[in-house]
């Protein structure tokens with residue numbers, strides 16, 4: 538059973554957004570042994586892995602278990618856990634890629650706002666503690682009025698590859 542609603546894309550069509558059981562599957566299911574973010578960086582199948590952009594030292598990846606439609610993550614290539622582990626160049630690139638991601642999402646799926654941030658530590662809702670990643674979660678009026686959205690599990694879109702196809706060409 539899925540309950541959904543649609544949001545409009547820049548192609549003039551509508552993508553369905555679901556309230557979804559599969560994030561719960563992820564939360565309750567077995568986790569991969571290694572670091573899946575390192576695996577995504579090392580792999581060359583960017584579409585399969587929902588990787589949207591490789592910068593100099595950081596990347597933009599779609600969250601496969603999104604809190605909301607267009608949920609992206611910006612992360613360093615290096616497997617480090619803390620903001621303080623980043624070099625100055627990596628810190629700057631993370632912020633630049635967050636800015637670019639927001640610009641792309643605005644062009645493609647017209648969010649009304651964004652939540653941007655990191656879950657640092659399990660108690661804060663981090664699913665993967667060891668590889669720092671910043672979340673960018675688009676928000677629409679009425680999607681949910683419950684905060685904090687970054688550790689919420691309720692609103693999810695389907696059609697991840699369709700959305701990758703829309704977002705990818707808009708990233709430089």
Ligand SMILES: [Zn+2]
Pocket residue numbers: 572573574575576615616617667668
């Ligand atoms: Zn890693």
